[in-house]
Amino acid sequence: MRILAAGDHFVSPDLIRAALRRELSEDPPAGPAGAAQPQVTELVLPWPHEPFGPVGGVQEASGSEDRLIEALQGAAVCVTQMGPFTAKVFDARPELRMVAVCRGGPVNVDLAAATRHGVAVSFAPGRNAPAAAEFAVGLMLAALRRIPTADAELKQGRWRGDFYAYDECGGELDGATVGLVGYGAIGSRVARVLTAFGARVLTADPYADPDAVRADGVEPVELDELMRRSSVVSLHARLTPETHHLIDAERLALLPEGAVLVNSARGALLDHAPLPDLLKSGRLRALALDVYDVEPPPADWPLHDAPNVVTAPHLGGATRQTAHRAAAITAAEVGRFLRGRPLAHPANPEVTPTVPEA
Incomplete structure (x- = not known):
């Protein structure tokens, strides 16, 4: 065979x-x-x-x-x-x-x-759950602490000591409220890491067992409540027709002033159109993206010139x-x-696998 x-x-x-x-x-x-x-x-x-x-x-x-x-x-x-x-x-x-x-x-x-x-x-x-979870947390830290910007500035010969100024410096995960949109294999791993950092973790996932979520030390909430309460929001939902643009302009407007938004799941979960204005106004303090509505983003992509944006070319599972x-x-x-045994992960379970005779 x-x-x-x-x-x-x-x-x-x-x-x-x-x-x-x-x-x-x-x-x-x-x-x-x-x-x-x-x-x-x-x-x-x-x-x-x-x-x-x-x-x-x-x-x-x-x-x-x-x-x-x-x-x-x-x-x-x-x-x-x-x-x-x-x-x-x-x-x-x-x-x-x-x-x-x-x-x-x-x-x-x-x-x-x-x-x-x-x-x-x-x-x-x-x-890729371990890799994607670690990468998501890395994006959070990079956005909160402006690590890529500081690195780029120093490599251009600029010592940005002013980043230590109160109005310029970032925040911590310790004590922060972090909202996870989706609590599957990746989101639940992210929650464990964030809890170790000292963050308070919320999640919105209609398919997650609330009792199991609470047992992890995570608070299950509705999505709109998560958006209102979280200083950091990270997306970990699957992309389906129902979750396309799940985070749209109305939900983005619920974020507290100076929030950080991370998307390392699928680009179409997020409506990108409002993001440049939210960054310029300060409603979003920082944005970290590994996935995009169009991949790769075009040369005239508005977020290329927006402030406090961390980007990576879809490397979460790499x-x-x-x-x-x-x-x-x-x-x-x-x-x-x-061996003629049932598949552990069938995508079309209505098909009964048939092994060739020879």
């Missing part, structure tokens, strides 16, 4: 191959499909050296449909992070039985088309540990598939 490792320059085919080897050698699948180690072939997609984007109706994909179709010839399983699994791809490769996606959500897969073709799709929730974790989670799913 053939498996395609459609990796990229982050979760590479070598990492996927090594994870599959460990998974399948420790507990070899029984029966015809497990009689020998599957043949693993490789495809290298261009991300992140080339930005991902929409391809053939799916989002955040890398490479072309035609190249993927060619590489999938004879493959029953594909492990990928960014491959564009569109209806065209599924139509062209009816022998495909499973797609294991190395990311927190299979946004690069047309799930309706996969389901029509009886292809099981899995994903890797939590693969650690080597994340890449290894993603490969290991998806390899385990492939192992379950080949």
Whole structure:
């Protein structure tokens, strides 16, 4: 049986191959499909050296449909992070039985088309939770203490001792009220770190168990209350049709004067249009972004010239540990598939995975 490792320059085919080897050698699948180690072939997609984007109706994909179709010839399983699994791809490769996606959500897969073709799709929730949580806290500290600005000024030969002035210096997490919009794998980790800093943590998440949230020392509240009470707000919600522009102009207007806003989740959670004026007026003391409404932001992006903005090019999950974790989670799913066991993280559970006879 053939498996395609459609990796990229982050979760590479070598990492996927090594994870599959460990998974399948420790507990070899029984029966015809497990009689020998599957043949693993490789495809290298261009991300992140080339930005991902929409391809053939799916989002955040890398490479072309035609190249993927060619590489999938004879493959029953594909492990990928960014491959564009569109209806065209599924139509062209009816022998495909499973797609294991190395990311927190299979946004690069047309799930309706996969389901029509009886292809099981899995994903890797939590693969970047430690990295994303640490990065979010790093953005908070960078924005609160103006670390990037101070660094840039000193490298230009300017010793900004005036940043120590009361009107210019930043604030602390210790004693601050920090609101987390979303309390999943990442938000809950951020809360633990913030609690260690001495912050009071609020969260707004309609899907979180309030008793479990309180057990973590976090106060569950409604979103509008969170916006009114928090001196720092950090976004950790999933992007869905319901959460698009969840933080809009009306909710931004609820923030207390001098608040700090951090978004390292998804750009479209936040309405960017009001942000320049909020920064110039001081309603927002600082803004830290790792994600954007358009990626990358255009040259005339208004926030390029706005004061007290910290930016990064969507790096929240960019650690080597994340890449290894993603490969290991998806390899385990492939192992379950080949052994005829239920998938741990099915994206289309209505499909019953069927193992090829040989």
